Amino acid sequence: MDLNYSPEELAFRDEVRGWLDANLPADIRDKVTHYKGLSKDDILRWHRILAAKGWAVPHWPVEWGGTGWDITQRYLYEEQFGLAGAPALPSFGPSMCASVLLKFGTPQQKQHFLPRIREGQDFWVQGYSEPGAGSDLAALKTRAVRDGDVYRVTGQKIWTTLGHFGDWIFCLVRTDPTAEKRQEGISFLLIDMQTPGITVRPLILMDGGHEVNEVFFDDVVVPVQNLVHEENKGWTVAKYLLGHERMGSGNVGGSRRELAALKARARRELKDGKPLIDDPRFRDRLSRVEIELDALELTSMRFLDKMRRSGQPPGADVSMLKIRGTEVQQMITELLMQAAGPEAQLFQAEEGGAIDHVTSRLAPRYFNYRKASIYAGSNEIQRNIIAKMTLGL
DSSP states (O other): OOOSOOHHHHHHHHHHHHHHHHHSOHHHHHHHHTTOOOOHHHHHHHHHHHHHHTOSOTTSOGGGTOOOOOHHHHHHHHHHHHHHTOOOOOTIIIIIIHHHHHHHOOHHHHHHHHHHHHHTOSOEEEEOOBTTBSSSGGGOOOEEEEETTEEEEEEEEOSOTTGGGOSEEEEEEESOTTOSSTTSSEEEEEEETTSTTEEEEEEEOTTSOEEEEEEEEEEEEEEGGGEESSTTBHHHHHHHHHTTSSGGGGOHHHHHHHHHHHHHHHHHSEETTEEGGGOHHHHHHHHHHHHHHHHHHHHHHHHHHHHHHHOOOOOGGGHHHHHHHHHHHHHHHHHHHHHHGGGOSSOOOOTTOSSOHHHHTHHHHHHHGGGGGTTTSOHHHHHHHIIIIISOO
């Protein structure tokens, strides 16, 4: 096992770092590092900058606009994004929907949708979870009834991230309610969000932000040509798509940047007249988080080494990156709250006030990151996957 980067890989890392320093807009970097939300215009502007460089979809095949980078280069690219405070593009279009289209899409679907996704012309969102179907996704009830050359879709999706930005949504719908197994009778549809009958309503999270939504479908007409793969075979597509969420969920680069910010704050904050970082109990917790992050990075590199040797995607045990990565992110938000002390509470910073805007975002960020161990498959589900698929329990 080789966990070291080659000189060529280190040179590539430096190239990405230098390009980000020169091309990442300062206002977008500021929003990321100061925990402010990005607008749709921010995201699409950054997408267009990456597309002009040819870096918007590095994981795609070269013939569709990919870079031809190997798995290590793609990992280094994502790591440098996290370290630089550069936002990753929302994965719903470039990673999830595109991966499905490349694998299962018709030639017409690929020709129409893939260039628009690559250039950032369409903002995609995901329609999976429902009020009674979250981690138990096979319990979904949104119906799609075939009516000649169209499907008529009725039902509800929930927790639709950035649904209020969406131009298109890919949805799992039930096309055969009589199927013996719940995983059967499900289909995968691409739906234009401007279609009559679609209503998007905000769900305000406990951090006060509008990030997720509920989406209602009331007899929404969808052309049959927007069906991906075969009717009633959507569960095959869904499983394939979910596999693309795990490898990057550790977010080592972003956690490294957050840890550096935490250390800097701990050096500034005082406890009993001394820097907080010198307090033995706080330093113990800080050291534990750093060790966990080091272990996460080494584990990520183990997967990289295995994948570049075999050329195969990771197995079920890649779920450990999602589990530990999200837990580390949550640990860091907790320690940032502790470092800020009494100032770490929900309030609105005022211009010229004594409390800076970063401090005013610590509590909302802490609350927001409670979601990290739930999305992309809850950590409990991930542990079950490892137990069943890897350990054979």
